[in-house]
Amino acid sequence: MQTDAIILKAPRQLSLGRVALNAAGSQDLVVRITHSGISTGTERLFWSGQMPPFPGMGYPLVPGYEATGVVERAGDDTGFAVGERVFVPGANCFAGNADGAVFGLFGAASRHLVTDFRRATRISPDLGAEGALLALAATARHAVAGPNASMPDLVVGHGVLGRLVARIVVASGAPAPQVWDVNSARHSGAQGYSVCHPDDDARRDYSCVLDASGAEGLLDQLIGRVAKGGEVVLAGFYTTPLQFTFVPAFLRELRLRVAAEWQPEDMVATRDLIESGALSLSGLITHFARPVDAPRAYEQAFSDADCLKMILDWEA
Numbered sequence: 001m002q003t004d005a006i007i008l009k010a011p012r013q014l015s016l017g018r019v020a021l022n023a024a025g026s027q028d029l030v031v032r033i034t035h036s037g038i039s040t041g042t043e044r045l046f047w048s049g050q051m052p053p054f055p056g057m058g059y060p061l062v063p064g065y066e067a068t069g070v071v072e073r074a075g076d077d078t079g080f081a082v083g084e085r086v087f088v089p090g091a092n093c094f095a096g097n098a099d100g101a102v103f104g105l106f107g108a109a110s111r112h113l114v115t116d117f118r119r120a121t122r123i124s125p126d127l128g129a130e131g132a133l134l135a136l137a138a139t140a141r142h143a144v145a146g147p148n149a150s151m152p153d154l155v156v157g158h159g160v161l162g163r164l165v166a167r168i169v170v171a172s173g174a175p176a177p178q179v180w181d182v183n184s185a186r187h188s189g190a191q192g193y194s195v196c197h198p199d200d201d202a203r204r205d206y207s208c209v210l211d212a213s214g215a216e217g218l219l220d221q222l223i224g225r226v227a228k229g230g231e232v233v234l235a236g237f238y239t240t241p242l243q244f245t246f247v248p249a250f251l252r253e254l255r256l257r258v259a260a261e262w263q264p265e266d267m268v269a270t271r272d273l274i275e276s277g278a279l280s281l282s283g284l285i286t287h288f289a290r291p292v293d294a295p296r297a298y299e300q301a302f303s304d305a306d307c308l309k310m311i312l313d314w315e316a
Contacts, residue, residue, distance in 0.1 A: 001030075005094070005110035006294050006312070007102065009060045011049030014298055016291050019062065019102050020095035024114045029080055030073035031088055031113045031120065035129040037066035037136070038301040038310040040159070041214060041237045043106070047298055050239050057103065064108030065090040068123065068131030069314075078117035085125040087134040087267075091115040111291070111314050121267050127274070129288070129311050130281040133160070137281065138262035138270040140164035143210060143235040144172070145266070146259060150208040150231055155179045156222065157213030158186045158195050160284050160309050161235065165212055166193045168270075171278040177210075178203070183305055189283050201225075210235055210259075219244035223254060231255040285309045290316040 007017040024030050043063050045051035067088045074080040092104035093114040107113070123131045140161055144151055151174040155162050158181035169177050176193040178201060187195040198221070205227040211218060214236025222232050223244055230252060234242075249256075262270075273279035286308045289297035294312065301310035 001112070003110055003112040004291060005062045005102075006064070006291060007060050008046060008063050011059075012047060014047065014063075014295055016294055019110070021112060021114050022093045022095050024073060024075060026075040026077045027116055027118075028075045028114050029071050029078055029086070029117050029120055031067075031069045031086060031115060032072045033067045033069035033088070033108070033111055033113060033314050035068050035132045035314065036064050036109045036312045037132040038109075038298060038312065039064070039066065039136075040302060041161075044302045045237070045239060047302065052239060059103070061103035062094055062107040062110055065106040066132045066135050067108035067110075067113065068127070068129070068134070069113070071120075072112070075117070080117055080120070080122075085123055085127070085131065086120040087123050087131055087271075088113055088115050088120050089135050091119070109291075109294075109312060121271060123271060124275050127281070129285055129313070132311060133164075133281050133284060133309070134267065134271060134274075135262060136160060137164050137168075137274070137279065138266040139259075140212075140235075141168050141270045141273075142262045142266040143212075143233060143259035144168055145269070146263075148257070149233075149259075151175075151177075152208040152210035152233060153177050154203075154206040154209045154225065156198075156209065156211045156218065157181060157215070157236075158183075158189070159212065162212035163189065163191075163284060163308075165210060165235070167191055167279055168273070169193075171273055178206075185305060191280065191283075206230060208233065212236060214238060216240055216242075220248070223248050223252065226252055226254060228252050229255075231257060233257045233259055235259040285311050287311070288313050288316070
């Protein structure tokens with residue numbers, strides 16, 4: 001089977017192309033993707049060529065790890081039915097194209113995917129394009145509900161991840177966090193919490209500060225805002241070595257935690273929060289593009305501050 005997919009041939013060399021898919025087995029689903037998201041974190045690093053060495057990476061590759069679609073074929077051992085709406089966090093299902101092998105390290109930006117049924121999550125058809133945000137929402141949930149996690153009372157960055165973290169904190173019933181963003185254009189869109197510029201916040205006794213920005217050089221500033229015995233959580237993805245001044249951290253007996261990607265239990269819990277109405281995904285998708293316009297869409301997703309989330313519409 002052949003399908004259309006976004007192919008990143010080399011850093012900044014991206015286009016819509018044709019790839020062959022591996023044959024589906026009895027435990028596989030063939031999913032027709034309706035929408036896939038462009039990540040401004042790890043996907044941006046692959047696009048720019050800044051991603052540090054990562055197991056299984058290489059070019060050319062099909063990028064992305066956020067996709068939602070409809071089951072077109074379901075293997076006998078899957079327990080799924082044709083027509084069900086699912087979220088798929090990408091798939092390594094590409095047999096290659098006329099130029100040779102194609103890596104599927106993440107592999108969500110494709111019109112069709114073949115995936116083991118255990119990697120698919122049933123979601124409500126009512127979610128539509130917002131269903132592609134499920135992995136990012138689950139990652140936000142993992143940052144505040146993972147092992148030994150604390151609820152943040154300060155969230156740094158009001159991009160999509162920061163908004164989701166803040167919304168999940170509010171949905172949990174914990175006190176609403178303060179959110180920082182240096183870009184005043186991103187101060188709008190808060191749901192049950194407030195957003196300000198860091199310079200407008202004099203508080204220095206936060207118990208848990210979560211960085212969702214991934215910006216470099218922030219650690220000393222964040223440590224200076226933490227109460228004694230407090231915690232700084234790194235929820236972004238950082239490509240250069242991080243460093244901080246030891247004495248302020250020493251005086252505060254600071255704890256430093258790194259939050260990784262979602263786990264299966266986060267995915268299920270997040271879907272339940274969304275479908276119960278406790279967590280809204282509204283207002284996070286700001287831009288749509290056709291797959292044929294992918295070069296422009298990726299450029300805009302990574303350079304336009306007004307673009308919170310770019311979605312490729314595979315039905316357009």
